[in-house]
Amino acid sequence: MIKAITAVTPVASSETFDALGELLAALGFEPGKNWNDGTGRGAAFLAPLANLELVTGRQPAVPRLLIETTQLDQVHTTVEAWLQGRLRTEEVPAKISSVELTHWNSRLFTVKLDADLEVGFWQSENVLHGVPVALEGDLSAAGRKWAIVVARWNAVITDRLLQGSLDALLRSGAKKEDIEIVRVPGAWEVPSAARMLAESKRFAAIITLGVLLRGETAHYEAIYNEVSRGIGQSQQDTGVPHAFGVLTCETLEQALDRAGLKAGNKGFEAAIAAIEMASIQQKLAARQPEPAEQTA
Incomplete structure (x- = not known):
């Protein structure tokens, strides 16, 4: 019965709103239906797989907006090139972190779009992460003709x-x-x-x-x-x-x-x-x- 789930993330300024939209478009997100009623704007982006994580008590030391990838190094290169097209070269290192290991068996890098909005991109180091359990054959030829x-x-x-x-x-x-x-x-x-x-x-x-x-x-x-x-x-x-x-x-x-x-x-x-x-x-x-x- 459930079709989809949407998390609404407020963005502080129009400039940051446009920047985030451009970044997600550059990474190949499928655009959804946008809206503008004169008092505010909204931009939807669709992903083939999404998670909603609820937290209480201690907040994890990660950005509120996390995007899971399968080719993190390639995504890092794409984001860095996107930043270089918008900023002066010397400003880029302050906006994007290097890819680093986390304590939760993943690799992560972050992009700071403004003082209040940071986006994290991550990839699990577990090769079976997100893979459905399937019956697979063994590569043993012993004992058969x-x-x-x-x-x-x-x-x-x-x-x-x-x-x-x-x-x-x-x-x-x-x-x-x-x-x-x-x-x-x-x-x-x-x-x-x-x-x-x-x-x-x-x-x-x-x-x-x-x-x-x-x-x-x-x-x-x-x-x-x-x-x-x-x-x-x-x-x-x-x-x-x-x-x-x-x-x-x-x-x-x-x-x-x-x-x-x-x-x-x-x-x-x-x-x-x-x-x-x-x-x-x-x-x-x-x-x-x-x-x-x-x-x-």
């Missing part, structure tokens, strides 16, 4: 992808004897082999690797669509996680970059995704209620 389907076509690329996948599995605890590698002629044949492996129910996940280059492949889009559809269909029909490591690139240079040269290794990433999804599937299955015993 894994299958890798890799295309031979463009082996200079696919061999690199294969090495990346093996690296990820072995680093995550898998044993060599628990990894089965199946080589197929090209990307077109990957879904069929992946399907047969998945239907055997011997593997925690299937990792699919290949590469399609637009300049070398006739009907590039049609082949890619069928390969991706086939892998996805196999995953849905068998219930076994499939990790998609088939590169689709314009040039050989782009493929090399994505196979470990410059932009990470897609084979490694696919194997990590397979490990995580296999773990999630195992955890979700463990949460399923036991089927009720049938009575005669």
Whole structure:
């Protein structure tokens, strides 16, 4: 039933009112509905998440107006640049503090807009702060079997992808004897082999690797669509996680970059995704209620 909550903060002067409005606009706050009835003005700013904190007794040693951020250092740079555009350079240090640690496991800096109005910007040092509790997979490949389907076509690329996948599995605890590698002629044949492996129910996940280059492949889009559809269909029909490591690139240079040269290794990433999804599937299955015993 509750839609929103608004805290009204009085501002002493029109100059400070305008300055605060400009600062919040510079930081990307979504403007709300303003008003002006001749006796006063109001400016609303909307935030994706807000808190109302009530205090009695000892007042905390923080500004009354606190804005939580996720990139505090970047915000500090933005605010400092905004001040430099309004003030002389030598006046800026007196208006903005440096980013400092607090006793409440956060970092904070403040901006003084006038004698009565100070704004604080802060970021929690707790990486789980504000993050909803979620079921996540573990990155342990130990004790389960894994299958890798890799295309031979463009082996200079696919061999690199294969090495990346093996690296990820072995680093995550898998044993060599628990990894089965199946080589197929090209990307077109990957879904069929992946399907047969998945239907055997011997593997925690299937990792699919290949590469399609637009300049070398006739009907590039049609082949890619069928390969991706086939892998996805196999995953849905068998219930076994499939990790998609088939590169689709314009040039050989782009493929090399994505196979470990410059932009990470897609084979490694696919194997990590397979490990995580296999773990999630195992955890979700463990949460399923036991089927009720049938009575005669």
